[in-house]
Amino acid sequence: MTEVRDINHGHLFCGLGGGAKGFNKGEARVGSMVARFVCKGGIDNDSAACRDFERAARAPAACLDLFSREQYVAFHGKEPPAGWREQTPDDIRAFFADHLHILFLSAPCKGFSGLLPEAQSRTSKYAALNGLTLRGIWLALEAFKDDPIELVIFENVPRIMSRGRHLLDQIVALLRHYGYAVAETKHDCGEIGGLGQSRKRFLLVARHEERIPPFLHEPEKRSMKGVGDVIGKLPVPGPEPILPMHRMPSLQWKTWVRLAFVEAGSDWRSLNRLAVEDGFLSDFGIVPDASPHNGGYGVRRWEDVAGTVTSNGWPASGAFSVADPRAPEASGDRGGCGVTGWPQTAPTITSQRSPGQGRFAVADPRVDGHAKSVQIGVRSWDRPSGVVTGKMFVGGGPNAVADPRVAGARFNNLFRIVRFGETSPAIAGPGGSGGGLAVSDPRPAPREDYKQNKYRITRFDEPAGTVIAASTTGNGAFALADPRTGYPASAHRNLLAVTDWRRHTKTATGARHVAGGALSIADPRPFGAVAEREHYKTGGHYGVLSWQETAGAVPAYAKYDRGRWSVADPRFPETSAETQSDPDACQLPAPADRLLAVIRALDGTWHRPFTTLELAALQGLVDADETLELEGQSDSAWRERIGNAVPPPAAQAIAGVMGRTLLQAWAGETFMLSSTPIWVRDVAVALSVDQAGAA
Incomplete structure (x- = not known):
């Protein structure tokens, strides 16, 4: 007979409830015992996240600030408002009410993230935020000290192992003081949950030695999915949301262009390979993707399909020309609209002697062509002019003359300057520009006036x-x-100075800002200095992912220019009839104009940012056949909560192995064969040896 055992789980810093949703789906069975995971609630200081949690986990959420007073002042820079008080272990125990078998903590990680400069992470503000990791675990352990929680799992970014080492050492010591065996590990949630993103996270797992003797094994790794496997099930996004949160953001035109030139699978650094002259791409031009009927004098690529040939099918009415890669035939009579070189013999003139039927044009190098066709022509002085007609204007024919009579011109005095050694012309009434009334005076010597x-x-x-x-x-x-060239050589030579890479720097004085001395260096290593920085390599600003590969982790900072948050989407939205018929719709926008653009990149795909719904899908928060509703109307707030969430499929896998360990302990078993590594084993091995010795 099957025995169902409830496994209660609670969540501190619960966020929108991704971890709780995954734990609720956990499955575990040992013999006739089957686990049923029951969420007892979550605690967070974000009221919107708490409402999201209640929908996702189907359990109550409490909006509580777990800061101490000192931490609150350090983080907010002011005293807490009236009515605020520090939460105590009694508050934690009173909220959860029942005993917890598993406690899941996902403390704020901004202070440990590689996206935050290390100097800023050391400020008092982020030191207070980082301190929540230790305070949260202490509150929970102290709340259940008389009825210890069997398993505790603490999730954060991997960089906590370096930036937060001092806090982790205190957390481990605290857990061991309360009787827990502890293991620090790093796992890829994408591999644990079979996601479409690689999300490397730090996991601290603690097992209460007295209550849980069996080993706790790691979850099995699963095959990861490509981006297209996840978001390909969703409809192609557009300017209006087809589904909730499934709308393309309006980006600046220059950002769209940058995304188009980022190679799929790469990031913004691929833009460095483009040839740029005076701020413009020298090897590429950008033209609107218009209908053939709007593309006057358009040229089709050889591999493209031609537009429909209509009665108005002439070059100026559409793209009716083709870039033919085939070399022309040597035979003259095959050269439709061809031009014969001057030394060559023209082909035989037949009855079909229109330009499109052969090479009936000639490249005539003689400058004296047909006299009547010389527009803006200039006649020489010794030749007769053309017929004087009613259209005698410059540009209508050779109606200008090269007149050699320069000195004898009638109006040669207008604006004239007389040499200093010459006589001035007669001074007439008009004055001003009416005669040679200006003189080139060579006397530059100063006068005593x-x-x-x-x-x-x-x-x-x-x-x-x-x-x-x-x-x-x-x-x-x-x-x-x-x-004299200015200040003496010893004065102010260090201000904003840049030291050559091969020279020693000046003495670093108390003024440690850039303007206070030669504190800058011309470093010739463009990428060598940062090649080993993992967070730099995986940051990938303006990165574009190929359709088949896996996305990176979705953090709270997910934005098109703060990581690899664009995808080379092979699906193209339908072109609207308005765009096809309106010539103005095909004008290139200004660089700062915000719009929704479909730019076919060099690889033939559409490089575009992920929508908010697609980020949630990559996190495993929603499937293609589900809908997701989050509190509020702000995309930025949604994205932050989605990025902070624990992927439910990964949480489900962790719940499964924890559930098996709990059922095994309740069944009296102390050992279980498994193909996966053991998470917490050091104390368990000693415990097993002691039990064997006692027997």
Whole structure:
């Protein structure tokens, strides 16, 4: 007869309930005992996340701030509001009410994340946030000290093992003080849950030695999925949400262009391989993807399908030309619309002598072509002009003449400048531009009058003019041509200085900012210095994933320019009739214009960012046949909660192995064969030896 045993699980820092949803689906069986996972609730300080938790886990959630007063002040920079109080172990025990067999904690990880600069992670604000990891575990252990929780699992980012080492050491010591065996491991939630993303996480697992003697084994690894396997089941997104949270974000046009040139499977660094001159791509041009009837003088690629040939099928009315890669035939009579070189003999002229029927045009190198066809022509002085007609304008024919009579022109005095040694022409009434009334005066020497000193610069080796009361630069020669090059060589040479890579730097003084000394270096290593930084290599700003590969972990910072959050989607949305018929719709936008664009990248796919629903699907929070509702209307808030969530399939796999361990302990068994490694074994091995010795 099957015996059903309830396994109660509770969650601190529960978020939207991804971990709880996965635990509820956990399955475990040992002999005739079958586990049924029951969620007893979750605690978080985000009220919207608590409402999401209640929907996902079908259990109550409490909106409680687990900060101590000191941590609250350090994080928020102010005293807590009236009515705020520190939570105590009694509050934790009162909320969960029943005994917990499993406690799952997913404490805030922003302070440990590689996306946060290390210097900022050490500030008092993030030190307080990081301290929640230790305080949360202490509150739970102290709350159930008289009825210890059998299994505790603590989840966070892998970088906690370095940035939060001092906190982890305290957590491990605290757990061992309360009677737990502890193991620190790193796992890929994508492999545990069979996800479409690789999400490497830190897992600290603790087993109460007295209550649970059996080993706790790791979950089995599963095959991961490609991005297309997950989001390919969803409809192609558009500007309006087809499903809740399934809407393409409006990005700047320049961002769309950048995404189009990122190679699938790579990130923004592939843009460095493009040739750029004066801020423009030198090897590529960008044109709208328009209907053939809007693409006047358009040229089709050889492998493309031609548009429909209509009665208006001439070059200016659409894309009716083709880029033919085939070399032309040597025979002249096959060269439709061809041009014969000047030394060559033209083909025989037949009755079908239109330009499209052969090479009936010739490249004539003679500049004196047909006289009547020379627009904007200039006649030589010794030749007759053309017929004088009513359309005698420049541009209508050779109606200009090269007149050699320059000196004898009638109006040669207009705006004329007379040489200093020549006589001036007669001074006529008009004056101004009416004659040669300007002179090229070679006398640059200064005159001993007031006006010659205005704005004058005195040579370094001559005396300055007398300094008078009106002593401004416009009132005398009060400027000096100083040949000295400025400050002395010893003055201010370190301000904003950059030291050569091969030289030693100056002394680092108390002024440690960039402007206070030579504190910058011209480092010739463009990527070598960061090649070993794992968070840099996996950050992948503006990264585009290929359709077949697995996505990276979905963090709370998931945005198109903060990680590999774009996908080379081979599916293209339908082109609207308005776009096909409206020529204005095919104009290229300004760089900062926000819009939804479909740009076919070089690999023939559409490089686009993930929608919010697709990020949730990659996390395993929703399947193609399910709907997901989250509290609020903000995409950024949704994405942060989705990124903070524990993938339910991974949580389900962890629940399964924990459930088997609990059932095994309740059945009195202390050993179980398994093909997977043991999570917590050091104390368990000693415990088994002691039991064997006692027997």
